[in-house]
Amino acid sequence: MDKTIAVIRGDGIGPEIITQAVSVLEKTANIYGHRFIYNEIDMGGMAIDKWGEPLPDKMLQLCRESDSVLLGAVGGEKWNSVPGHIRPEKGLLKLRAGMGAYSNNRPAKIWKQLASASPLKKDIVDKGIDFIIVRELIGGVYFGEHKTDTADGIRYASDMMIYNESEIERICRIGFETARKRRKKLCSVEKSNILDTSRLWKKVVHEIASDYPDVTLTDMLVDNCAMQIVKDPSQFDVIVTENMFGDILSDEASMITGSIGMIPSSSLGAGTKGVYEPIHGSAPDIAGKDIANPIGTILSAAMMLRYSFGMADEADSIEKAVSEYLDAGYRTADILPREAEEKEKCILVGCSECGRLITNYIK
Ligand code: IPM
Numbered sequence: 001m002d003k004t005i006a007v008i009r010g011d012g013i014g015p016e017i018i019t020q021a022v023s024v025l026e027k028t029a030n031i032y033g034h035r036f037i038y039n040e041i042d043m044g045g046m047a048i049d050k051w052g053e054p055l056p057d058k059m060l061q062l063c064r065e066s067d068s069v070l071l072g073a074v075g076g077e078k079w080n081s082v083p084g085h086i087r088p089e090k091g092l093l094k095l096r097a098g099m100g101a102y103s104n105n106r107p108a109k110i111w112k113q114l115a116s117a118s119p120l121k122k123d124i125v126d127k128g129i130d131f132i133i134v135r136e137l138i139g140g141v142y143f144g145e146h147k148t149d150t151a152d153g154i155r156y157a158s159d160m161m162i163y164n165e166s167e168i169e170r171i172c173r174i175g176f177e178t179a180r181k182r183r184k185k186l187c188s189v190e191k192s193n194i195l196d197t198s199r200l201w202k203k204v205v206h207e208i209a210s211d212y213p214d215v216t217l218t219d220m221l222v223d224n225c226a227m228q229i230v231k232d233p234s235q236f237d238v239i240v241t242e243n244m245f246g247d248i249l250s251d252e253a254s255m256i257t258g259s260i261g262m263i264p265s266s267s268l269g270a271g272t273k274g275v276y277e278p279i280h281g282s283a284p285d286i287a288g289k290d291i292a293n294p295i296g297t298i299l300s301a302a303m304m305l306r307y308s309f310g311m312a313d314e315a316d317s318i319e320k321a322v323s324e325y326l327d328a329g330y331r332t333a334d335i336l337p338r339e340a341e342e343k344e345k346c347i348l349v350g351c352s353e354c355g356r357l358i359t360n361y362i363k
């Protein structure tokens with residue numbers, strides 16, 4: 001099969017981790033007889049340097065014409081002082097919105113090989129961590145009006161949070177559908193004790209619940225959810241929530257699984273085209289040192305094959321290769337065990353070595 005992939009290397013560790021993911025994709029293509037054609041896309045800080053904006057329209061167009069988008073990471077210190085409307089992150093939001101990718105799927109699952117890397121106590125980890133955060137991605141406060149001004153000599157700023165019922169309904173339906181394929185438990189997370197958007201959210205999710213009688217729906221306030229994720233993560237199967245809550249909770253959820261460097265994500269809209277990216281950022285402090293963990297990006301590539309290209313066997317073989325790599329004791333610095341005894345059993349590798357090993361494990 002021929003597939004076109006828009007590849008965004010971006011900033012910081014982005015280029016390093018994407019190189020490893022592409023090597024994994026190439027090996028997979030060779031084994032299964034596919035051809036992947038890569039469209040290189042300028043986005044983020046590097047696009048600001050080159051084009052004066054974080055995602056030029058012609059680049060977005062190329063993404064839309066591709067079968068899917070694979071993204072490393074964008075942003076960094078260097079562009080922190082550029083005006084808000086052209087910051088690197090704005091490119092990311094423009095991409096998500098331009099692709100209509102409203103549904104962001106972030107798994108929090110502990111790899112058995114990395115259980116000791118979790119900061120949670122063993123008895124909590126042993127109860128199991130395997131849930132998915134379904135995050136609304138193209139609405140809410142991220143996309144409302146942002147304003148900074150002065151009134152009566154006092155500076156103020158505001159960010160508008162808006163949701164309409166159809167935006168809420170479509171993401172909650174994804175939540176129900178996702179739960180249906182798993183342990184059939186959906187937890188809707190909001191702040192309905194304070195926010196009108198959350199009260200509407202809660203109403204809408206309960207209105208559509210009768211279409212999914214096989215799924216048990218519960219409600220949870222976001223602050224409580226943040227606490228429950230560290231107290232007893234085994235209670236969660238699927239969490240559905242709005243954009244900013246999902247951003248925050250998914251970082252927390254990734255950490256309890258050992259490392260944010262391991263977590264992939266998919267963002268899908270109405271069709272099969274998606275945006276696939278690790279959930280971590282561009283980590284400028286470790287960029288260029290060949291120590292980043294490329295697994296989040298490699299697993300994102302696997303998700304792309306599974307969900308956008310219908311290549312389940314291919315995705316399985318990538319995930320199996322990652323598991324075998326971990327079984328063999330290889331670890332990038334971020335997932336190296338803390339205790340000396342455990343550490344001794346592991347082999348510390350860099351980003352390119354990690355990619356090379358996983359590529360070799362693909363059969
Ligand atoms: C994420 C990131 C982005 C977000 C940033 C880089 C804009 O934190 O994908 O979680 O907030 O969505």
Ligand code: MG
Nearest residue numbers: 247248251279
């Ligand atoms: Mg985030």
